[in-house]
Amino acid sequence: MDLIIRNANLPDGRSGIDIGIKNGKIVVLESSLSAKATEEIDASGKLVSPPFVDAHFHMDATLSLGLPRLNQSGTLLEGIALWGELKPHLTVE
Incomplete structure (x- = not known):
């Protein structure tokens, strides 16, 4: 260990x-x-737990949820396809 x-x-x-x-x-x-x-x-009898906050998130997705549509399968393959659909609509702003 x-x-x-x-x-x-x-x-x-x-x-x-x-x-x-x-x-x-x-x-x-x-x-x-x-x-x-x-x-x-x-640990002296103290609580040991998973983190209460999951700090792993994708900041770029906070403004694009559902655009062009939601990832229905939840797979990486569909996620990549969705970004391919969204990319032509992205701007520098």
């Missing part, structure tokens, strides 16, 4: 949980994890 966060409380109500992380991914959630890690943090 690269990192273990020990004695964490989780949003689902579980407490005293050790969170094992390897290569940037959570690989185990377990009470009293016997493994050792390069770095260990004692």
Whole structure:
């Protein structure tokens, strides 16, 4: 393990949980994890959760939602096609 966060409380109500992380991914959630890690943090019974704010967003899409139409499939392929349809209508402003 690269990192273990020990004695964490989780949003689902579980407490005293050790969170094992390897290569940037959570690989185990377990009470009293016997493994050792390069770095260990004692959460001391505090809440450990995903971020409350997702800072990843596409600023360019804030002004173009639904133009020329919404991405119905949610796929990258359709997203690329939509930008191809929108691009001729874009201006420097």
